[in-house]
Amino acid sequence: MNARKQVVLAGLSGIIFSTGLVLAGMTRPGKVVAFLDFFGDWDPSLAFVMGGAAAVYLVTFQGFAKRRKAPIAAPAFHLPTRSDIDVPLLVGGGLFGIGWGLGGFCPGPALSSIGSGSVDVLTFVIAMFAGMGIRTILNRRGSVPDPSTQTV
Amino acid sequence: MESFTPIASLIGGILIGISSALLLMFNGRIAGISGITGALLEPSTAPGERAWRVAFVLGLTVAGAVAASLSPMSFESTLDRSTLAIVVAGLAVGFGTRTGSGCTSGHGVCGLGRLSGRSLAAVLTFITTGAITVFVVRTVFGGSV
Numbered sequence: 145m146n147a148r149k150q151v152v153l154a155g156l157s158g159i160i161f162s163t164g165l166v167l168a169g170m171t172r173p174g175k176v177v178a179f180l181d182f183f184g185d186w187d188p189s190l191a192f193v194m195g196g197a198a199a200v201y202l203v204t205f206q207g208f209a210k211r212r213k214a215p216i217a218a219p220a221f222h223l224p225t226r227s228d229i230d231v232p233l234l235v236g237g238g239l240f241g242i243g244w245g246l247g248g249f250c251p252g253p254a255l256s257s258i259g260s261g262s263v264d265v266l267t268f269v270i271a272m273f274a275g276m277g278i279r280t281i282l283n284r285r286g287s288v289p290d291p292s293t294q295t296v
Numbered sequence: 297m298e299s300f301t302p303i304a305s306l307i308g309g310i311l312i313g314i315s316s317a318l319l320l321m322f323n324g325r326i327a328g329i330s331g332i333t334g335a336l337l338e339p340s341t342a343p344g345e346r347a348w349r350v351a352f353v354l355g356l357t358v359a360g361a362v363a364a365s366l367s368p369m370s371f372e373s374t375l376d377r378s379t380l381a382i383v384v385a386g387l388a389v390g391f392g393t394r395t396g397s398g399c400t401s402g403h404g405v406c407g408l409g410r411l412s413g414r415s416l417a418a419v420l421t422f423i424t425t426g427a428i429t430v431f432v433v434r435t436v437f438g439g440s441v
Contacts, residue, residue, distance in 0.1 A: 153318060153322040153323055154323060154349070154351040156355065157316070157318050158351065158353060159358070159359040160311055161312055161352075161355070162356045162363065163359055164307075164311030164313075164315060165308065165312065167304055167311065168304065168305045168308025169301055170308070171360070172372055172374075174374035178298035180423070180427045181427070181434065185298070188300065188302075192302050193309035194309065196305075196306045196307075196309025197312040197313035197409075198313065198405050199409075200317055201316050201409025201410075204317035208317075208320070209321070215324035217323060222326070223410075224407075224412065233396050233397060233417065235395060236391075236392045236396020237425075238392070238396075239388045240389055241392075241421060241425030241428075241429065242388050242425050242426070242428075243385040243388030243389035244422060245433070246385035246429055246433065247377065247385025250399050250400040251329040251393060252329040255353060256356050256357065257360055257371050258357050259358070259364050259365075260361075260371035262371065262373065267382045270386065272389050273390060274387060275389060275392070276334045276337050276390040276391070279390070
């Protein structure tokens, strides 16, 4: 029963998330790039997106998740436990930023934009999946630390 | 030239926060898009772990498609980018987010909301390299790459 609730809730969460991205302006790559253009025609709008979202999350995390042993529809919370700042975190974050500035998309808005009919969006999403897949293949060869066993 | 939209962006951000908060309260999960999507590409991910992730991604894409039909302008791109640049960008975003254990949502929204120093380091890193990239594209390549 809980499994079904979790699926329904995740679908609803995805719908709300997508609506938020669209209203916020994050599905317009030019707006994202304008936010990152600190030394040009800087558009600070997206700071309000991250700030507003993190503020809601902060209240929920401190007021709800920290006071309960388990979430409403699952046996336990699956929360990140790591606090160290290591090389993969910074190299990965750095690479992500380069791609973000170059294409104007991070993963959420790219997926949200698939249905817009843009060939560029489809190209970006396929390349993004390929990038994730390369990471997975490298992990399976054991040549680098496995991020899937790490948490945020 | 993009216009400053603090109210719309704040409302959008609050919705993203509510969505992430619901996933935390009901499912006990972090709403990190690269993590949710990336796990679907891992062969080792169990079927029971797949269902809710698929539902989330479906909700995200279907709601986006509905929004695109109602308001095509919300998806307009004014960037001048070659196919090669788009491919390089996608590869860097996919590989980078999986290597750095998160993206704008996992680190930026959930991580900062949990007051995680690790996530703050990630956010500062990707905003910095993103800003450098945008600066280089504008000044060296004249905005077209």
